[in-house]
Amino acid sequence: MxxxxxxxxxxxxxxxxxxxxxxxxxxxxxxxxxxxxxxxxxxxxxxxxxxxxxxxxxxxxxxxxxxxxxxxxxxxxxxxxxxxxxxxxxxxxxxxxxxxxxxxxxxxxxxxxxxxxxxxxxxxxxxxxxxxxxxxxLLLPQFGNYIDHGKLFDGSVTEKPYSPARLWRQRPIIYDAIWGNAYGRAPWYSVKIGGTGNHLIARGPHKGKLMATRYFQDQKYANPFFEFVHHASGFTDYASIVADQSSLEALLVNAETMAQILTVGQKVRIVTQVKNKGSRTGNNEAMFVGGVTTTANEYRGRVPVIFNYIVKSAQPVTRDDFDQALDVAFALFLRRSPKQEEYEHYWRNVFQKNAELGNEMALQAVLIYVTLTPEFVYRMELGLGETDADGRRFLSPQELVYSLHYALHNKPAFGVDEIETIDVYTKQSEAPIQRTMTTPRPAWAAGHSALVKEMLAGKLKTRDDVERVVRQMLDARQNGWVTTHNRTYLSTTNPRILQFFREFFGYYKADEVFKDIDEFKKRDGFQQFVQGSASKLAYDTDSLILHILQEDKDVLKQLLTTNKVVSVYWNGKNDEQQVKRAGGAEKYRRTHPVQSYNLDPYEHAYDKDNHSDPQIRKNGQVFRAPAEQRCGILTQPSWLIAHSGNFDNDPVRRGKWIREKLLAGVVMDLPINVDAQIPDNEHQTLRERFQVVHESACWRCHKKMNPLGMPFEAYNHVGKWRATEQGQPVDASGSITLSHDDSLHQDVQNVLELMEALAESDLVRQSFIRHVFRYWMGRNEMLSDSQTLMAMDKAYVESGGSFKELLVALMTSDSFLYRK
Structure with a gap:
């Protein structure tokens, strides 16, 4: 063996x-x-x-x-x-x-x-x-911990930091934000005549009848970009991820649709039903179903006047008109004006070569060509500013806008300056339909962000300018710290911050792990876990993290050791109707969601006058669990579920996460010729069944993971704390070994000792900072980033553990601002 x-x-x-x-x-x-x-x-x-x-x-x-x-x-x-x-x-x-x-x-x-x-x-x-x-x-996501950790933080590297010049593929969610509302949905109208509508028809064969309209949108585009997550990184937005062939094919299809919408309008399907004797009463806006149905297709929408003029013109297009159209195309897609050579190129090599197909097709060819340029597909970070003595180039103001805005937001940075537009129709619909279909302000005409306004005012050129605007962005008024299915992390202020913690800890994947909820109904310790519980537990963790970030003190230590828990779907009150619907008080208690945290809903009912903890008095959905039961995000049920198997715990996966994310370590992937199966034995604990990996053949790798993962055996595989397993006291002992810091090495008796030891470690703090760097820089560290990482570490420590100060240090660093 x-x-x-x-x-x-x-x-x-x-x-x-x-x-x-x-x-x-x-x-x-x-x-x-x-x-x-x-x-x-x-x-x-x-x-x-x-x-x-x-x-x-x-x-x-x-x-x-x-x-x-x-x-x-x-x-x-x-x-x-x-x-x-x-x-x-x-x-x-x-x-x-x-x-x-x-x-x-x-x-x-x-x-x-x-x-x-x-x-x-x-x-x-x-x-x-x-x-x-x-x-x-070394810049790829799966190779994040391969650079020597000690050299990154010991000060021996004196090279000035920079980032390699690069093209960074458009983030999928930003493409959705740009494309979805403006170009990506095909609308249709349901029109019912003769029911109980709110518009009176004034002319035609149905004069005097009431008409009701409903508007629908169907997504008619494919996002060309995909969300790649390597298990060793967990992050979804690395600059090394390219647009592949399938991405380019989807971009082309979308570009053709976009070009049509901007030149002749959006095709709209109108389905009309007229009430007759065969119609039946229905539960809908016009109060009937059936009737005489007709379908019509119309083009509608607001298109740029210059586009409409070129399409409708029977004469050859003049150069002045074309240049004006190209100005609009660049404003819409590239958010800048064309250069002189670009006017010439698009006129001679694109428009003129397609002119024999007609003005409409030639103009659409230009629009398609623009949307397939790298500048539209990628964020360009070349460093177009001044070059310093070390050959590094400062980001230009426009590059700074993209870098800073996309660091914290998932929406476009640039809007579009006012463009003269005109409504287009191909048919004359009833006046109420025309009023509904009118689009006075196209979606692509959204205004510029505050950063763009700073840039246009000439106030985004220096490092001091960057620090000023970054602090303004981070100090933006928070719109609450509770997330739910109606208010996800995307709705929070600066949503990329919470997104970092979701991807770093990976707890949002809890909903992806299959759990047999039908079987849970019969088992003590599992009855609180029902359909939808995993998602709700992830929202709990979102909210707890936002709560900690709001205080912004010793953030990492709080994340690793707090015994606070949040239950966003319970307000601390035991409503009588809820108790009744649950099947009585006892069943209500056993199946209540706070049982996931080993809390009794009756014992922890919210009473602001009786809480000694001022933070809990203020926030009715925040509770404190016994310290030995809950100690940070890694003891949140969402994290435990996300890092478990379908039917049992997974100390290997949990230990590997700690080794890679908190100890800056590396674990070899499982060789393809190894069958990693733990024997089933319903009479043994999981720890006992894992004894097979202590054979030297397996222990070479498992010694890096199992001792770190075994303390979490204090929880079942849906995250509820337990004192016994298989009728035996739970053995939650483990150890910290084989790290870059010998002083951290020790045996631990439970998860509380493990997490408190990790939370006090310089190595853990620095490993966390390395992951912050990777997420916001879209790449792994190079040795030349040493000065940046040390500055981030210093800013965090000296500020008392402020995550805001950590981000300020990163976004004003040479690694963030210079390219080479």
């Missing part, structure tokens, strides 16, 4: 290095020579340098004398053009990368030694077409 496990580890391929950049401390003779870059380094040179590393750290276990796992490293070939040889070196790369080799009880290479060896090996593999392009892959 030991040999099989070692072989399985070697088979896993993770093409990435431990360090994002070469360091100044690396010995010069360990750097690839200039000849190496040209593919001329003899294999013997590589053999000499590689053998030094292997000889010092690996050959004690893997030489010809009883090699561990039958893996010998003393006789490796260095001809990397041979597939088998390259594969062997690739497996060595992965083991060193993951810290699996050398083993923890052997002499370990320093971070620089490890990084230098991996870079040199990658260089040699690249010469033979088998390398990893490390610097690029």
């Amino acid at each position: 030991q040999r099989l496990c070692w072989a399985a580890f070697l088979l896993v391929a993770f093409p990435l290095a431990a360090n994002g950049q070469a360091t100044d401390e690396a010995p010069a003779n360990n750097q690839p020579s200039s000849k190496a870059g040209q593919g001329e380094t003899p294999a013997t040179d590589f053999q000499n340098t590689a053998s030094q590393f292997l000889g010092k750290f690996c050959l004690d276990c893997h030489d010809s004398t009883d090699p561990e796992g039958d893996v010998r490293l003393d006789n490796l070939d260095v001809d990397l053009s041979v597939t088998e040889t390259a594969d062997s070196w690739n497996r060595i790369f992965n083991q060193v990368q993951f810290g699996e080799m050398p083993p923890e009880d052997e002499t370990q290479p320093s971070a620089d030694q490890r990084a230098t060896f991996l870079r040199q090996l990658d260089h040699e593999l690249t010469l033979h077409g088998r390398g990893f392009e490390l610097d690029k892959k």
